[in-house]
Amino acid sequence: MSTTRAISKETWQDRGRLMTGGMIQPSIVIGRFQKDFGLSQPVVVRLSGYSPRSVASWSKGVKATAPARRKFTELVRLFDVLADFMEDPRQVSEWMQEPNPAFDGSTPLQVIERGETDRLWKMIYALESGEPG
DSSP, X not given: OOSOOSXXXXXXXXXXXSEETXXXXXXXXXXXXXXXXXXXXXXXXXXXXXXXXXXHHHHTTOOOOHHHHHHHHHHHHHHHHHHHHSSSTHHHHXXXXXXXXXXXXXXXXXXXXXXXXXXXXXXXXXXXXXXXX
């Protein structure tokens, strides 16, 4: 696994600038997702499950609700782990948007949109542990 993390733990725990109540502020995460992973704003909207207007507001620094901060914290954790499996963090974005037989032909992005992120975590566990899925 790669030792480089696109969004390092040190970065997102940076003196409370990014975190409030133990959760990440979306304003920084949205920009990082776009820059480090090459995600477009519409894909960030789909991942978050929030409206384009809300995501645009948060990307400009408007304070997000606790549920939104929780969602972005979960997304950072997921993308951080997935980046460890890839040579380049931008490959995570490509993988997210490709149909995957492990998800019955759905893309991982569609799996997240349906609220089935646990399926991705199960796949990650199987990869990390070497246990068959």
